[in-house]
Amino acid sequence: MSMLEFTLLMYCYAALIAVLAISLYGLVRRPNILKKIICLSIFGDTANTLIIFLGFRTRNPIPPIVPTLTPTKSLMMEFTRRAVDPVPQCLVLTAIVINMAVLMFLIFLAIQIYRHYGTLDVRKVARLRG
């Protein structure tokens, strides 16, 4: 792995962590519930991207799918040598569904909150204190 490649990968890594930090900031500090939800979706997606990124491989990568049903031994060896890590992809598919489900539910709740309170500002939606 050359220095350039290493620098690029580190840069990507730092950028992902930055997205995590910024979205968490938005999640905590922004008063609007829908804004919070958008930030939450970005937060979750970034976590997903992070694990996929860790499963990447820098030797002529190909997707982890055997291109044919009747492979030869050499083809399988070539495939194993080049394909990227399938485990993070499996985990992320699960996580995407879960994030999406939670997000959907949150949006339903936000709409219901608006029906009760007439606002989406968390500082005004505060019948509960303590």
Added chain:
Amino acid sequence: MEVHSLINTIAMVVIPIYAVAALLFVIRVLKGPTIPDMVLAISCLSYDLCVLMCFLAIYIGSSLLVLGALCLALWAYILDISVAKYLEGRELGE
């Protein structure tokens, strides 16, 4: 492997151009004074990325990647019409 080298040469020309164009679209999205501007730039960007994806599939030599381009092209449309309906000032379900 002449075909391969030819493809490589084309790729060296095409991929940077598309990347630069994509960046210009992104600048328009971020600048976009109005929402229609942003949406327009986003749909241009996604079509741009479609081509990039199809081309990269040839360049990398893995056909399985190309299905993503089709989906991206299909879904970019729904953002357009939903924003349009929102801007028309009606409830989206009607």
Added chain:
Amino acid sequence: MGSTTLSKLGKIIVLTAFFFLIYVIASASITLLDVVVGLAASSVVAVLVAEILVKSPPSKLIDLRRWGWYILYALHYFTVIEWRAHIDVIRRILHPKMPINPGIVRVPYHVVTDYATVLIANSITNTPGTVVVEVDESRKYYYVHWIDVISTKEEICYEKISKTFEKYAKRIFD
């Protein structure tokens, strides 16, 4: 077995074939599995959308002359009309002074079916330099945003913008 049932059946068969083609393209393989699943799925989809998608009798769908015109139109459109318009707009973009004279003009149309209307409108939008902003179905007008307004007269606009498309659209869909 009334004629409506027959025509519905015809539509479904034609649409099934059409959807099966798309299925095969999208999955890019024709094994036994594809034939079974693909035919089943495309027939189900065809039954679902037949009445929504096609309002005309099925004979129109398999009229080869219309398909011929369609192919001719596609060739003409993608080779000649598009490039002419492209070069014009590219010139305007790259010109340091940006010579534009934009405005929204009214363009009449004379076709009947939805598909023909849509074909003309999309052709207009797809040619750089003109964009359909609004379509008035009751008075049969397109409101077209034109990058270089030569005149606001309806006849001239019609001549410049949509005449060719309408000629083809009438032959293909009406």
Added chain:
Amino acid sequence: MSYVIVLEVLLAIAFTVAVICTYMVVKERDLVKAVVLSALQSIMYTLAYYLLMAPDIVLAYVAVGVGIYSVVLLFAISKTERFEEVEAR
């Protein structure tokens, strides 16, 4: 010739845009603009998933991130309110 360097450069570009987008989303007062920007973010992540060789996730994420998230958020905005109130602090 190895193509991985091309992928990495594109990846770096995509992530940079993602960072800028997130910042803009957090800063933006108009929620519709925020939704559109988050759609841009999703498209960038889609590109990233593509470049990281995850076609399965591209298929799932394009539909969810670009299509469903933004439309459902627009639904929510159309049922509630569009502008975030100014932070009084």
Added chain:
Amino acid sequence: MNLEYTPILHVPALVPILAVGSAFALPLIHLVTKSRKVCEYFVVTITGIELVLTTIVLHLAYTSTKPIIYTFGAWPPPVGIVYEIDRFSALLGVLAAVLFFTAALYSTKYLEKDYGVEWYYTLLLGFEAGIVGCAYTGDIFNLFVMFEVLSISAYALVAFRKDVPEAVEGSLKYAIVGSVATTIYFIAITFIYGSFGTLNMADLAAKVRGLTFPVTGTALGNVHVATGIALALIVWAFSIEAALVPNHFWLPDAYVGAPVTFSAISSGAAVNISLYIIARYLYTILQGRDGPAAPTVEAVLIALVVMGCLSAIVGSVLMIVQKDINRLIAYSTIVNSGYIAIGLGIGTPLGIVAALFHMINHAVAKALLFFCAGNYVHVVGSRDLDDLAGVGKKMPLTTIGLVVGALALAGVPPLNCFMSKLILAQALFEANLTPLIAVIVFASVLSLMAYLKIIYNVYCRAPVKKLPEAREHPLMAYPVIAYAITCIVFGLLAPILVPTAIEPAVTDLLNTDNYIKAAMEIAEKLLR
């Protein structure tokens, strides 16, 4: 091949699968029959079967010498997902199943005024699957998924009374905070997978110890950095879910508008599960303060003790000022969660014994209190303590239950929580943390005052306004009585229960060797 295979092994796997299956079927059943009764019978039956099944699992776990392993899809440990059930998790499973069974019985009457009950029952079954799955699983990512099953049904259950603004608001707070917590746990999984290259708990424990596991080999990266980051994130995430003090704010809000059955289950089982997960990571995977990752674990233990003390103090202080009965009991959950965290944070076996025993006692007593509160609120229709004045005289059984539960939680001698607090104090004493005993006593005294406030309001005060003429329904009174008796019995039998039930469970939790060996045997046999 001679795996120790018996058909009874399928029981552990069936517990969550049956729960989710019946959850899938319930909406369809309701669509077809349109009958509320059918749904109720169905759910009571299913939760009853679950109780029987978890009891069988408990029996299996206590009679076997090593953890029970169930390999889903016949895939041996590092490759597939396994359920690895030791006595600790089996005990928690039974505890949850008991709570769910009583809650299902209780809900049939409690929710008579609500509409759309079939959705409630569906969510309840999902909640059960999530909790039992969390307790049984031996795979960290499966744990994440099960925790999400738990969480999402919890959010939805809180919002069940969606016409009450407080319920929706509490649910929203809980959902946002909870989903941030689970995402943080997901990031922790990222780091663990990145440096260990595995997702199986036994495999992880082996790697921390430096052993070689089939297929995955040894750890790939710097174990100390990885465990440091991951453990910090995990403790952060699950201290949110367990409502330890800096992260406790969601819990009272969530419990106010929610049905009391949810509150009972959540404080009895969901909070416990969160703490159980922390314990599993600290003691089984990282092997406590004597293990290879000692410095990290030491720091986390100190943090746990600090958070526990803060929870106990802050929770009990806030308890006194509450006027809402649900909210008051909710703060009591924070206090008790703090006790358990202190027990886990001491780091000695005795501390964990105290923690586990307190988990069980707290679950029983807290369910009792919540059911009592539910009885009152069901009759009066208000949660305000002033409005509840005098209602206790009309409902003698419930009031007896309330007194027993309150005294138990406050730590009055013959009752169960006193025993666990005693053990906790002993553990603190042995670990040279004697000053912290003062914290426990202080918190107990404060919470006793708060409980007395409820009892005084409910029983001694004259009614402020006219109370409706309603009596307690048997279905709502029997669970209360049963729990009250359990409180007393557990208190009296503590000297027997602790050595026979609790200590073996704690031994299992600490016995990493056994935990690794059980998985490794199968892996080595099946994966060359």
Added chain:
Amino acid sequence: MLVQDPYSVLKLAALIIGGVLTVVGALCDLIGAIGLLRFPNYFVRLHAATVATIGGAVYPLFGVAIMSLACDFLGVARWFISAISFLTAIIITLTAPTGSHAVARAAHKAGVPVHPKACDLLEEDRKRGVVK
């Protein structure tokens, strides 16, 4: 060399046609992007966007479809790439103008400025009440 038999000639032709289409399309895309940045208001930018979608996406996709047919090293997969590219191109020709039209219509209704303009008949007709 490439040219040895009729098949090779065809292959070369496909590669060259595809390559030319792709490269020209890429240039169109770039110019469209520049236009999108330079033009003064939304409605004029639409025209630049058309250059970027039709010239910059549809033609290159046709180019990729043709080019991939000549790529022997892809094996059977080249048919797949070709077919999908072709389908994508068709879908873009369907959806791109529709999307532009929908957003343009909404933008005009929402009052996005049309300046600079020579004329705006739609605005006038709206005022007269002829169009909704």
Added chain:
Amino acid sequence: MRGTELIVVMCTVILIVAVTTAVIMGITAYTPGPEVRPLAKFYLENCLNLWNRAYWAASPEAVCSMLWDYRGIDTLYETTVFFLAIIGGVTVFRLIEVTPPLESLSEKIRRVLGLSVIVRTISKIVASIILIVAVAIAAHGHLTPGGGFQAGAAISVAPLMIIIALSRYFLEERKLTKERMLALRTVGLLTIWCTVIIPLIFALVGQVVYAMQNQAKPWTTFPGFPTGQLSTWIAGSLFIYNMAEFVAVGAGFTLLFLLLSLPEEVFREFMRRLTRK
């Protein structure tokens, strides 16, 4: 205000630097390198290992075979999460009975529908193309990228498009109601559930078998689901799972969109009536 901003920015920078440093310290494992982890190698080697079928999943797609075979139970519960989220949404948006005034309300709203004729026509065409492409994605989930959830998410864009371009009444007229979608979803999920349970029937007759088992293993006596011939390769139970998940997810999304697109006036009326009571 500026002070807090500055502190936040500082904290962010420190966090980024700290984590990146930690990554560089644990360098062999955290960053992408030329090699994958051994566990991943196992899956890559074995998902279509024709020479040693003890560990295979009979599917060339490593991700799909992990999703539904190696780590199948995760996916079952993941579907449960989505199911419970939908139930939660239904719970939050539930109404008692839609009574006549509300019906007439929807009649009133009905007069202005959808977008312009161009959008309506093209949306119909694109929606039908989406339907068929989604089926292709689902049916080839075990061979090429795609699978149950991907296809379900894809197909759900079609009703969404119809709702936006042609209004929700267009769907309801064609009998795509909430109840039907819920029933369809339940049927899909129960199919998945039964496929998980089916191997246990063999356990009743004394065979060695585990829940969610797909292919035969040397250490079990379960014969395994049929993998199919080369012309109809269905990879054991993966095909069933994919198709059932496809139906379930598509119906679930459609249900959510139908709920979301209910006019707000209906809920306002409902809440008015509730407070009046």
